[in-house]
Amino acid sequence: DSGVTQTPKHLITATGQRVTLRCSPRSGDLSVYWYQQSLDQGLQFLIHYYNGEERAKGNILERFSAQQFPDLHSELNLSSLELGDSALYFCASSVDPSGRSLYFGPGTRLLVL
Amino acid sequence: GQNIDQPTEMTATEGAIVQINCTYQTSGFNGLFWYQQHAGEAPTFLSYNVLDGLEEKGRFSSFLSRSKGYSYLLLKELQMKDSASYLCAVRDKDSGAGSYQLTFGKGTKLSVIP
Numbered sequence: 001d002s003g004v005t006q007t008p009k010h011l012i013t014a015t016g017q018r019v020t021l022r023c024s025p026r027s028g029d030l031s032v033y034w035y036q037q038s039l040d041q042g043l044q045f046l047i048h049y050y051n052g053e054e055r056a057k058g059n060i061l062e063r064f065s066a067q068q069f070p071d072l073h074s075e076l077n078l079s080s081l082e083l084g085d086s087a088l089y090f091c092a093s094s095v096d097p098s099g100r101s102l103y104f105g106p107g108t109r110l111l112v113l
Numbered sequence: 114g115q116n117i118d119q120p121t122e123m124t125a126t127e128g129a130i131v132q133i134n135c136t137y138q139t140s141g142f143n144g145l146f147w148y149q150q151h152a153g154e155a156p157t158f159l160s161y162n163v164l165d166g167l168e169e170k171g172r173f174s175s176f177l178s179r180s181k182g183y184s185y186l187l188l189k190e191l192q193m194k195d196s197a198s199y200l201c202a203v204r205d206k207d208s209g210a211g212s213y214q215l216t217f218g219k220g221t222k223l224s225v226i227p
Contacts, residue, residue: 043200045215056214097213107155
């Protein structure tokens with residue numbers, strides 16, 4: 001158990017819908033990273049927050065947004081969902097922005113029908 | 114940006130040694146990581162190299178050559194539980210925003226057979 005929690009574990013929804021994925025980092029970790037993992041693309045970096053501030057964006061679609069709250073938990077919002085958004089979404093945390101030691105949560109498996 | 118290549122699949126026998134290679138092209142380099150990921154589970158950290166040479170940690174070792182853009186993960190005394198995907202990841206230099214990005218390869222699926 002990495003200490004990073006993600007909810008829900010599984011999510012099934014329809015195209016066009018909007019969902020929110022939640023992540024709680026390890027106690028004391030200020031950095032939260034979101035990754036998307038699909039079968040053909042591997043782990044793709046989406047976005048990084050440190051202590052409530054956005055630090056970097058990766059291949060994140062405009063339909064996706066995220067935020068980190070004062071209690072350091074983070075939410076990833078996915079809207080206007082498409083079939084191709086079906087993937088595993090991982091949150092990872094680290095104590096500082098260097099990302100030297102990333103601890104991954106168990107992931108949320110999203111299926112868009 | 115980063116481009117990371119590793120074999121898609123490998124098969125090895127229980128008790129044997131296997132080497133998983135990773136090559137990368139990068140515009141900035143600040144360390145190379147190996148992660149293990151069992152199917153449907155989260156990646157877990159295995160090793161980190163930032164200087165050239167070999168890092169040994171029990172049955173697992175990782176090697177880095179920065180001049181060649183090359184790393185390998187060596188697994189000794191293979192066990193059935195080592196069947197998993199092994200992800201090579203390269204960390205960028207800080208873009209100036211205080212964020213270091215990890216770019217992952219697509220992973221090598223290792224099957225350990227009796």
